[in-house]
Amino acid sequence: MKQTVTIALGLALMASQSLAEMPRPAGLAALGEPPIPADNPMSPEKIELGEMLFFDPILSGNYNMPCSACHLPEAGWAIQAPISFGYPGTTHWRNSQTIVNSAYYGKLFWAGSSGSLEHQARSAARGGVAGNGEDDMMESRLAFVPEYRERFADVFGDDWPNIRHAYDAIAAYERTIIQTDTPFDNYMNGDDTALSEAQVRGLEVFAGKGNCISCHNGPMLTDEKYYNTGVPPYSGWEDDEIAQITFRFELYAKGSTEAMYRSTKDDPGLYFRTKETSDKGKFRTPSLRYTAFTYPYMHNGMLESLRDVVEFYNAGGGSNEFAANKSAQIQPLGLTDGEMDDLVAFLESLSGEELIVETPELPEMQPLPASMAAN
Incomplete structure (x- = not known):
């Protein structure tokens, strides 16, 4: 009996070591x-100004x-609801x-309409x-806030707060909201103990049988290309009158034909x-980082959990109005329940500790000095 137990423990240890020593996917x-x-360098003063502006409703x-209304720190720096x-x-009309x-x-954005955080901030505001x-x-x-006038003068040399510089400051702050110490990052940097056995198996499925890596690759786990995966339409458009109005407004504003x-x-x-x-129904591949906190998923929040996402792709995606454009690589995967469990475990390794910050103290608006008002 003792010899049997020893052999079993040895085999388990060997299996654990072989999983940990699996080559990292290229x-x-x-x-x-x-x-x-280069045109928006970082500085502590600019970042601090950007943090204030990020949480201040003055820019709306x-x-x-x-x-922060649509990017709540306690909600994954997004909104934990299907539509923002x-x-x-x-x-x-889309998920935040x-x-x-x-x-x-x-x-930036689901259809890649902004090429920088600076432009994204302006578009959102x-x-x-x-x-x-x-x-x-x-x-x-x-300009009616003395502290902002002082800060814009100190950071940018503005005599009068320049709105483009406000977007520069917000972008600088957003560049500090990063997470580079997830279990996955630690594993890829050489720590064989950073992932559990299930997560290592899930990584193997991710890069192998599941072929998730074909679209979710690189450090950000996205190729930033566009695909139609068959995500069904937003269910709220069936019975939410305000959502219907927004959707029709977007169709009109973005240049649809009358038909x-x-x-x-x-x-x-x-x-x-x-x-x-041929581009109808296509959206940019999102990063898989920090997804433990950014549910629900997809451009319209129609998948509630990471398990739902894995099952969706295992079934070969879904069907929507633009089925003729469904991307060819979206095919049934044939994963077992155990393989899907492992894949979910791996996806969870792409998030570290939740990033929570305190809302900064915001200055109050005051009347302009008489000398400035006269100008």
Whole structure:
């Protein structure tokens, strides 16, 4: 009996060692430091200003929608609901993406419509169903806050707060909201104990039988390309009148044909940017990082859990209005329940500790000095 137990323990140890020593997939990597654009260098003062502006509703149409309204730190720096909040009286029409590690993206938003965090901040602040602000109005508000006037002068040399510099500051702050010490990162950096046995098996499924790595690769686990995976339409469009109005507004505002405006019942995605029929229903591959805290998933939040996502792809994706454009690589995977469990375990290794911050103290608006008001 003793010899049998010893052999069993030895075999278990060998199996554990073989899993830990599995070669790291060539298509994946740990996350390094984020790229910093030459035209918006970082400084502690700029980051501090950006943090204040990120949480301050002063940069919105009705003084009620700061960046943090749709990117709540306690909700994964996003919204834990299928569709994000909208400007009061409206609702949004897509799922809010986390800003954690957004510093590494080359394309922002679900259809890649912004090429930088600076541009993304401006688009969100001005968006008709998001911030709904006007640059000149928000700039004037900033000028009524003495502390902001001082900070803009110190950081940017502005005599009067420049709204473009506000977006620069917000982008600088967002580049500090990163996570590079997940179990996955530690494993890829050589720590064989950073992943559990289930997570190592899940990594093998991810890079092998599941072929998730074909789209989710590189340090950010995304190729930033566009695919139609067959995600079903947002269910709220069936019975939510405000959501229906928002959806019709977006179809109209983004240049749909009249026939398309009258008949389309699903989000055309990349088509809005390219106007190519073949791009209907395609969305940019999202990063898989920090996904433990960013449920629900997909561009419209139609999948509630990581297990739902794995089962969705194991079934070969789904079906939507633009089925003719469904990407060819979305095929049934044939994973067993155990393999799906391991894959979920691996996906959980892509998140570290939850990133929670305290809301900064915000300055109050005050009347302009008489000398400035006269100008």
